[in-house]
Amino acid sequence: MTLLAAVDVGGTTVKAAVYEPGRWAKRAELRRPTVRPTARGEDPAVAVAEQVGAMVQELAEGLAGELATDGPVAAAGVVVPGVVDEAAGIARFAANLGWRDAPLRELLAERLPMPVAFGHDVTAGGLAEHRFGAARGFADAAFVPVGTGIAAALLLGGRPHRAAGHAGELGHVDVGHGHRCGCGATGCLEAVASAGSIARHYTERSGRAVTGAREVLDADDDVAREIVEEAVTALAAGLRLLVTLVAPEVVVLGGGLFEAGGLLERVDRRLAESLIFQRRPVLRRAELGDEAGCLGAGLLAAELLEPAVAP
Numbered sequence: 001m002t003l004l005a006a007v008d009v010g011g012t013t014v015k016a017a018v019y020e021p022g023r024w025a026k027r028a029e030l031r032r033p034t035v036r037p038t039a040r041g042e043d044p045a046v047a048v049a050e051q052v053g054a055m056v057q058e059l060a061e062g063l064a065g066e067l068a069t070d071g072p073v074a075a076a077g078v079v080v081p082g083v084v085d086e087a088a089g090i091a092r093f094a095a096n097l098g099w100r101d102a103p104l105r106e107l108l109a110e111r112l113p114m115p116v117a118f119g120h121d122v123t124a125g126g127l128a129e130h131r132f133g134a135a136r137g138f139a140d141a142a143f144v145p146v147g148t149g150i151a152a153a154l155l156l157g158g159r160p161h162r163a164a165g166h167a168g169e170l171g172h173v174d175v176g177h178g179h180r181c182g183c184g185a186t187g188c189l190e191a192v193a194s195a196g197s198i199a200r201h202y203t204e205r206s207g208r209a210v211t212g213a214r215e216v217l218d219a220d221d222d223v224a225r226e227i228v229e230e231a232v233t234a235l236a237a238g239l240r241l242l243v244t245l246v247a248p249e250v251v252v253l254g255g256g257l258f259e260a261g262g263l264l265e266r267v268d269r270r271l272a273e274s275l276i277f278q279r280r281p282v283l284r285r286a287e288l289g290d291e292a293g294c295l296g297a298g299l300l301a302a303e304l305l306e307p308a309v310a311p
């Protein structure tokens with residue numbers, strides 16, 4: 001049995017799982033995914049590489065025990081956030097992880113005893129949604145997870161469009177409001193429509209602390225309604241730009257905000273009203289949730305081994 005290890009490194013947690021290519025539908029049931037707080041260290045890239053190496057080794061040892069096989073983990077896929085140059089194997093920048101131009105693929109290869117595929121978390125999530133989830137069957141698709149920030153994975157003709165990690169920064173297009181973004185610019189989409197900014201703006205304006213953006217969506221007061229309205233307007237404007245330039249057939253919206261009913265439908269209506277000649281895309285909720293990044297990392301690992309164990 002050939003097995004693949006998949007690791008999704010985030011700003012707060014690292015998730016690792018093992019997949020069996022060809023039986024993706026089983027997902028990570030072979031070995032329940034493990035989640036750990038992201039390691040910090042003087043050199044953040046080295047700390048994360050050490051942690052990933054240890055987690056993959058633990059998974060492999062656990063499997064040997066559980067399956068009574070020394071089933072080798074044939075390849076590993078590791079995905080990270082931020083600006084990632086996949087071709088060069090370099091993590092250019094990630095605000096939450098504190099690295100700059102880190103040679104992560106090399107650091108990982110030194111610590112993992114199998115071939116390593118290295119990639120970008122949102123792109124990997126998009127690959128997974130395209131292969132197994134809400135974008136299945138569409139050639140041109142955009143995957144837009146809305147969380148702490150907002151980014152887009154673009155799949156054009158079924159292939160990810162990467163531009164050395166610089167493409168897809170949908171969170172930083174100017175949608176014409178006066179709020180300052182973490183990037184330093186004013187008017188960015190994610191400055192009013194990310195889960196983080198929705199919660200922060202609510203607390204600033206109402207003086208009431210909330211546990212997250214979902215609470216603002218559910219709240220029944222004027223401040224909450226105003227903030228959600230701003231987010232809907234901004235998301236529709238950001239998607240209008242995406243649709244005008246790239247014209248995806250489907251836009252898959254991810255993140256907890258869209259899991260509840262209502263928001264996706266409002267954005268869809270507002271977007272449709274704003275289109276003139278542009279093709280209206282299908283808007284869908286992401287189907288893979290938190291596992292999209294790991295599944296995508298598994299797909300990257302499988303690609304390394306192709307055609308031997310193509311899924």
Ligand SMILES: [Zn+2]
Pocket residue numbers: 171172181182183184185188
């Ligand atoms: Zn910005």
